[in-house]
Amino acid sequence: MAYILFKLTCQPLTCDHCIEYIKLFKKQQKRAMAEAHSAVAFSFSITHEGWDINYDQEVLNLVWQSGLRSWKKRIARARNGIRNGVFPAHIQSLWLITAIAIGLHFTGHNVPFNLVNKVILYVPNHSTNWQIGSCFIAGLIVWLSICFSMRYTLKLLLMYKGWMYESRAPGSKISFTTKAWSVAVKILSSWNTPGLYSFQGSLPRLPVPSVHNTMTRYLRSVRPLLNDEDYIRMEKLAMEFKSTIGKKLQRYLELKSWWSTNYVSDWWEEYVYLRGRSPLMVNSNFYATDAIFQHLTNNQAARAGMIVHLLLAFRRMIERQELQPIMVQNMIPLCSWQYERAFNTVRVPGLETDKIIHYKDSNHIVVLHKGCYYKVVIYFKGRLLRPCEIQIQIEEILKSKQTPLPGEQQLAALTAWKRSNWAEIRNQYFCRGVNRVSLQLIESAAFVLSLDEEPYEFNMDQPELLDKFGRILLHGNGCNRWFDKSFTVCIGTNGRVGFNAEHTWADAPVMGHTWESVFIDEIGKYDENGNCRGTPEFSPPLPSRLNWDLTLILPKIQEAVIDATNLLNDVDLKIFVHDSYGKGFMKKSKLSPDAYIQMALQLAYYRDAKKFSLTYEASMTRLFKEGRTETVRPCTIESSAWVKAMDDPNFKASDRVTLLKKACDQHQLGYQDAMCGQGIDRHLFCLYVVSKYLEVDSPFLNEVLSEPWRLSTSQTPHGQTPKMDLKKHPNCISAGGGFGPVADDGYGVSYIIAGENLIFFHISAKKSSGVTSATRLAKNINKALADVRQMFEEHEKATQPN
The missing domain is CATH 3.30.559.10 (Chloramphenicol acetyltransferase-like domain)
Structure with a gap:
């Protein structure tokens, strides 16, 4: 730009003054190019001296680890898919049935329905290897028949709802039908240890009443x-x-x-949900509080580090399907479908209807503090960061002297605005440049963490403190919750915690299950000083600021702030x-x-x-x-x-x-x-x-x-x-x-x-x-x-x- 301006204003261009400016501009341009090259993981160029290859080993290692983790997840999903597809049968039973088929065939006995001999008719020759292969195919057919018979038998059993109407009070008489049914369900359900989604194929469809x-x-x-x-x-x-x-x-x-x-x-x-045009704040989103009588630490950074780690560990259990499905009376499974979108999920505004976007994976969270947004990487060197390592990252944010960019402190008010208004602004000003990149980082994050600047207090003798606690979580100040995310974790200066959750992706019991799991798992995880137990193995990646250019939409942000303030001030x-x-x-x-x-x-x-x-x-x-x-x-x-x-x-x-x-x-x-x-x-x-x-x-x-x-x-x-x-x-x-x-x-x-x-x-x-x-x-x-x-x-x- 400087070069063009001088070209337009200087006569003639070859004057010594302009030549110096041109040289200066070219030096700046080379420096910028060098910085750009250093910012990428790999660059390749051909010079007079030969090939010039530059690469950043650490960045390439991060890319490699990210790809490796992605492939591990794909393999795990495929394995879980097979396990869930044959549940309640066990996949190991395939080898047992195959061995039985081989034994029967080579001892001169027929496999049921003479399957081996029927398969052998289609193989090139009758060598031992081909006979074993035929036995395997026959065993596979028998095994699949057993699997699907068990699966649909369980589905038929789960369609029975007579047990629901029978009293379970002590001394109450239970019908013979329900007793026989419960025995059959227990036998089939206990045949194999279920994963989170194992029962999905056996659950009946919701009936249409007359x-x-x-x-x-x-x-x-x-x-x-x-x-x-x-x-x-x-x-x-x-x-x-x-x-x-x-x-x-x-x-x-x-x-x-x-x-x-x-x-x-x-x-x-x-x-x-999605076609509703009213603000999410107050009208749709819900909140939940801390374990009110359990105050394990007053350290905001330590509590944040522990909560973030435990939530991500819970996410890992969902992804690996290590989380056990909830069972009524330890026997009847509940649908686990809603857990899939608990993390890495956002409700994106639209002019007429919103949409839910779920990202398959995310290796970061976004932290909001004093109006500034930070990207915090939570996977490093091939593993999830420990609570003590995440605490270091949070401490970096808490002691940061950075100030919000113009409009950044009130930016989240757009998510508390009417959906059509937010969609219009998003489509016009967040589809390119730094705004697009930063918004993408927020929306693809595992969740958002808000480090508030006030304590969350509770005292049985001062009930108004609990009222304030609820208001902080329900709406905050209208600008410190990203209401579009599946949930925002909120932490006060005294270490108290709560969350604000978007309602479209799931109902409250799913977040309740997540929340109570976190509360139980964090017991005994802090030292005598209130810090997370453990010693960091390395210095975790430092948080990075998100950048914004909000100059053109400052008036719109202020409109959103006014509307959000009016809405939250009306809450009783x-x-x-x-x-x-x-x-x-x-x-x-x-x-x-x-x-x-x-x-x-x-x-x-x-x-x-x-x-x-x-x-x-x-x-x-x-x-x-x-x-x-x-x-x-x-x-x-x-x-x-x-x-x-x-x-x-x-x-x-x-x-x-x-x-x-x-x-x-x-x-x-x-x-x-x-x-x-x-x-x-x-x-x-x-x-x-x-x-x-x-x-x-x-x-x-x-x-x-x-x-x-x-x-x-x-x-x-x-x-x-x-x-x-x-x-x-x-x-x-x-x-x-x-x-x-x-x-x-x-x-x-x-x-x-x-x-x-x-x-x-x-x-x-x-x-x-x-x-x-x-x-x-x-x-x-x-x-x-x-x-x-x-x-x-x-x-x-x-x-x-x-």
């Missing part, structure tokens, strides 16, 4: 929400739908259920710790803890809103292949009758107990139906999608799908694997996590039953609503739980003999 059953269940679920006139109108719409367009839509849905792996999951992911979040009693008392009352809490929530909400509302409780459908969630509707005819009785002085304690048990039984039935693929809402949702594809209008479906969920609830799973043993590690209790409200005038309530005498409730609402208050609902939940306990105590006192 339109009649769905209409019946739906009408029953809305009865307590509608007056007589509205109910008659809704009943008429439902019957009209069932007898007309419903039949046609059902046929298309049944066809899809046979053609696709799961008739719900792909549409659910696309239309509920309360984390309520209930320690008066827990599941111990609930079990003593002979009620399901989840049903017990859901009924208490119904009572609390009725007292808060002075009415009943459509209530959402998430249930899983992972007993089926690629299953995700189904909705349980806790507001039932039975629950509303009990709630009204609780505030009616004309009812005795015994009457209320009877009504509560009926309500809990009905809730359990709804939960069982949902888990067995006989829910209401996913079926109606898919019927609605088909109607839109066919461009057929249905007044019934339009009304059903527009109903607001003013009370959205979910139980955070705890102790999904045997590793989480609270008797051995009583302080390894997470406070759970939460999410934002689904409706503008509603509540989001997540709860975790943490041990025998502790429950955490994460209650969210919007300040702008005017009719909701998270603090008020927390007080009503506390009173509801106290009233239920008092009801049982009064009932027990009344039934005791004088």
Whole structure:
């Protein structure tokens, strides 16, 4: 550029002044070329003296190690694919059957179906080698027949769901059918040690409920929400739908259920998540907190190093399929499909619809600190870095004096913006140059680590600290979480940790499993000074800054910051710790803890809103292949009758107990139906999608799908694997996590039953609503739980003999 400017402005060009500038420019150009050559691993040129070859041995070694690791993973995937393809049979059994075939053939006996002799007819000659080869082919045919027979037998067994409806309470009678079924499943499941995806080929498909059953269940679920006139109108719409367009839509849905792996999951992911145009922050992403009573170190860098290492070790277990699938009652497998996208995954914004991109491998994470982004390599010299080595990298970042580039500190606000706005900016300004390279590094990272500049505090005597903890994880300051990534790990200055997770790629139980595995594995991994145990074998690669050129989009970033700030300032979040009693008392009352809490929530909400509302409780459908969630509707005819009785002085304690048990039984039935693929809402949702594809209008479906969920609830799973043993590690209790409200005038309530005498409730609402208050609902939940306990105590006192 300097040369061109001088060429335009100097007359004549051959003046001594210009010649000096030209010489200077050429020297700078040679220096730049030399630097460029040194930056690449290999360069080749031909000079007057001969060939000139330059290479960087260290960089080439890194390339070699990366390629070697990639090929090892491909071989491991192929090996796991074969193992999973023949499961529950064992691949070693092939050699046994082949040996038997060879023995039978050479001793003059026939292999079943005379397979060896039939194969020999097609070989060039009858030499010993060809006979052995024929025996191997015959053995392979027999072996594959046995493998697939076992596999489809297991699949048929797993289709049976009668066990779900039989009580497992002590003393309950179990049917002969279920006993025989359980013995058969245990035999086949224990035949071979399963890998993470071993059961995928044996899991049944999610069944499509009949339109009649769905209409019946739906009408029953809305009865307590509608007056007589509205109910008659809704009943008429439902019957009209069932007898007309419903039949046609059902046929298309049944066809899809046979053609696709799961008739719900792909549409659910696309239309509920990816096509949503609202910001991910608060509206979609969820969070989870630390093991609240377990504070192993105050050292931020040490905790970061340990958490990063354990998460990457968990990723390695997923990739190698060394992670055991979760088994219900140590017998019935849950679908493991969602684990595949836990790491190296990002939700990329689009103008009309987003897309999920999963990278097969990633050897780095991205760290965000004081508004600066750093690439941190986590594989070096052929292995995963140790916690103490990662701690050194984190310490380098924490002591760095670098300052953010213009706009860099607020850059992540774009991921908290409306999806179409972020997509437009991304397509225009992040498709080339340094912005493209840096964005690619973030999106392809294993995950993002945010080193915050404030402590995450918790004190049972100061509940407002836990509220702040939840807000930090749910939205931060709107600019310090990369909301598009599968998850962002957040670490406070005092070593406390949490995460913010994107919801499209999986549901909360998968992140819950990952999180509790990390908490258990980090026990005993810090020294007396709070540092990671171990000695570094070498100096790990230093973190490298990501570069940005954001000058042209600074106004847009500021718009995103304003919108994100307005959104997070509207969040009303309360984390309520209930320690008066827990599941111990609930079990003593002979009620399901989840049903017990859901009924208490119904009572609390009725007292808060002075009415009943459509209530959402998430249930899983992972007993089926690629299953995700189904909705349980806790507001039932039975629950509303009990709630009204609780505030009616004309009812005795015994009457209320009877009504509560009926309500809990009905809730359990709804939960069982949902888990067995006989829910209401996913079926109606898919019927609605088909109607839109066919461009057929249905007044019934339009009304059903527009109903607001003013009370959205979910139980955070705890102790999904045997590793989480609270008797051995009583302080390894997470406070759970939460999410934002689904409706503008509603509540989001997540709860975790943490041990025998502790429950955490994460209650969210919007300040702008005017009719909701998270603090008020927390007080009503506390009173509801106290009233239920008092009801049982009064009932027990009344039934005791004088």
